[in-house]
Amino acid sequence: MVEDGKNKDRASKPGDNIKEMIPIAANPDVSDLIARRLKKYYDEVAEQPVPDRFLDLLSKLEAANDPKKSD
Amino acid sequence: MEISTEFRAQIIAAIPGLRAFGLSLTSRSDKADDLVQETLMKAWKHHESFQQGTNMKAWLYTILRNEFYSQLRKRKREVEDADGVFSSKVAVHAEQHGHLDMADLRIALAKLPEDQREAIILVGASGFSYEEAADICSVAVGTIKSRVNRARARLAVLLHLEDDDIPMVDSHRRAHLTG
Numbered sequence: 138m139v140e141d142g143k144n145k146d147r148a149s150k151p152g153d154n155i156k157e158m159i160p161i162a163a164n165p166d167v168s169d170l171i172a173r174r175l176k177k178y179y180d181e182v183a184e185q186p187v188p189d190r191f192l193d194l195l196s197k198l199e200a201a202n203d204p205k206k207s208d
Numbered sequence: 209m210e211i212s213t214e215f216r217a218q219i220i221a222a223i224p225g226l227r228a229f230g231l232s233l234t235s236r237s238d239k240a241d242d243l244v245q246e247t248l249m250k251a252w253k254h255h256e257s258f259q260q261g262t263n264m265k266a267w268l269y270t271i272l273r274n275e276f277y278s279q280l281r282k283r284k285r286e287v288e289d290a291d292g293v294f295s296s297k298v299a300v301h302a303e304q305h306g307h308l309d310m311a312d313l314r315i316a317l318a319k320l321p322e323d324q325r326e327a328i329i330l331v332g333a334s335g336f337s338y339e340e341a342a343d344i345c346s347v348a349v350g351t352i353k354s355r356v357n358r359a360r361a362r363l364a365v366l367l368h369l370e371d372d373d374i375p376m377v378d379s380h381r382r383a384h385l386t387g
Contacts, residue, residue, distance in 0.1 A: 167364045172332055174367075178313050179333035182228035182237075191223050194245060195216060198252045202211055 211255055218264045219251060225265065225334055226272055232329040233276050235318045243279075247272040263340065270344045273326065280322075316366035320359055327355035328363070 226247060230240030250271050251258070258267050317325055323345070330341040331352065338356075342349040363369070 164364075167369045168360055170369055171360055171363050171367070174310075174313050175328065175332045178310050178317075179228045179232065179329065181310065182231050182240075183224045185224060185227070187220055187223045188241070190241070191244065191248060192220070194248055195219065195252075198249065199211065199216065202252070 211252070215255060215258075215264075219248060219268065222265050222268045223248075226268060229269060229329060229334055230272060230276070232317060232333070233273070233322070233326060235314060243272055243275055246275045250275065266336065266340050266344055269330070269334065269336075273344060277322075312367055313363075316363050319366055320362055324355045324359035324362065327352050328359035331356050 223244065226244045227237075227240055230243040231237055234240050234243065247268060251268055254271075258264065317329075320328075326345065327341060330336045330344060331338060336344065338349050338352050342352045345352065
């Protein structure tokens with residue numbers, strides 16, 4: 138019960154740590170710039186086609202998993 | 209139990225994002241792809257624990273994240289020993305990358321604590337809501353919000369994006385913001 142309470146306590150005070158960071162985090166220009174750069178960084182990889190390595194792996198897993206195929 | 213073609217299709221659709229998330233966590237594309245491989249194998253093995261109709265993408269990101277931290281724990285000593293080497297490797301990668309902005313961002317991300325890095329990537333780049341990110345990281349929503357804000361604040365400093373450096377900030381607004 139005590140441990141449960143601890144978790145709930147943490148969940149119930151979401152604002153505590155946010156307030157101290159508001160000066161920079163709330164600046165919409167800085168936030169926008171960071172958001173755009175993060176998205177660009179992420180999308181450089183996320184927009185690449187799926188490497189064959191993973192498609193091959195899935196095919197192998199599928200073959201191993203499906204006994205009907207070997208019938 | 210048979211694995212549906214839909215399950216397979218959903219996994220494939222999630223791979224690009226998983227690779228990007230892995231790279232954000234590790235800063236190394238080879239390590240990132242190893243993480244993705246482990247994730248796919250685990251997802252396949254435990255496909256029965258996935259409930260159709262729930263968020264497959266979040267499920268896969270959770271597996272990748274758990275795998276990352278379990279490897280990190282296993283190699284804790286190795287990671288600590290290599291700490292100095294780590295930043296120089298990041299720098300080399302960044303140069304190969306070519307884009308100066310992206311290089312700066314990659315280095316800055318590597319300097320964030322892991323909990324802040326994953327929070328801002330999940331929310332700011334992977335397209336998850338605060339609630340979904342909180343589920344993936346097994347923490348309260350408020351904790352995720354706090355980590356995202358800390359990460360933003362830290363990135364702003366590391367990337368030298370303090371108010372004065374922002375060309376787009378008009379002077380009225382800046383005066384208002386800085387009081």
